[in-house]
Amino acid sequence: MKRGLVIGKFLPLHIGHMALIGYALEHCDELEVVIGASDDEPIPGEVRLEWLKQTYAGDSRVKPILLSYDEAMLPGADSIENMSRLWASYLKKNLPRIDVIFASESYGAYMSRFLDCESVIYEEPCKVVPVAAARIREEPALYAHLIPEAVREYYKVQV
Template structure:
């Protein structure tokens, strides 16, 4: 039986890594993938390890996590190769037949481990991508990212504001325009099932449902995910209707981040609906929304005017977001 190893940071995993691992697992009978991470790296090591496990689940590939704080270049420590050998030996098959890599270090690593080196796409002619390029411009390299990794880099846009200001329609229209997907407002789903009733204990259900729907649909998004409301707006509604908000919902609202918020103003007609409650108080509600966005230091754009004017302003704002490299 032949054995092999792939070692990498996978910062983040991309289709070049997938090709390397797929090549290796078809080359040998037993393959071990070592995800080597450092605590200071920009994407948590545990997440990268879980991504790799997900990507190769059911293939017979063994994925292990090496999170020791090891030197990253021979110039950093006189015993560089010994330290790496000592760290790898307990994780890999003995004997090890092959080391697979798309980097030149593979020659020396294979020698240290007593294995043969098999180089795979070192010139990046098959998969012209690297972790550095992805981190610098993830949207430009979108097609090289597995779905689980795409969800990490997807730009999230929240459509935010008072009732009857076109949020749901706008989110759907933007999703169609950008060939992506919109997250529906979970509060509407729940309240409609209760014939328009809402009680204080429903707030946590609404928050859980909204967050779960957003995270589930992030993998289906094409670079940008449009969210019809978010948990910060849920906290505003909870305060407005019930004079308070559960601590867990407030904490989660602070934790979740959005790259852009589209705040819809109230300069459009009110449309009656069984899940709308404040026909006379939309202006005050709008002011509260803007105050909370500012307090949470959210990047936002106010949408005013006709439906077409709002849509065009929103498209311009999203285009600008997708053009950013930060």
């Protein structure tokens, strides 16, 4: 069995994230989807976990996991490489063995080294969602076409 990993903040979950998750599902048997959430963020981690559970309720291969942390526990580091090393160390202790990490950013390559797994960089999400997640949060009605039903319900946005 091939186990994959996707890590994100999902602030909010949007079709770019869903494209990455969909791509990962085409290449593994089970997918751990880790939601990194700190108390400093505008949407609680539990809400984002629920979005993923609702959105992927019909697919038992998707395993959403909430990773609540504070900056003292897993701080941003002086480089992507050092930050990836810290996160990988934590994930190795708290997740089952990972065979491949899927990412749309360069941290995926670093994480794979520290997790002793394959890395796949999938660039399509950045092309699918050409706007920052902060803009989606600021104007969810304008970007409703980029968010799944569970997120639209949170914002009470009609399409």
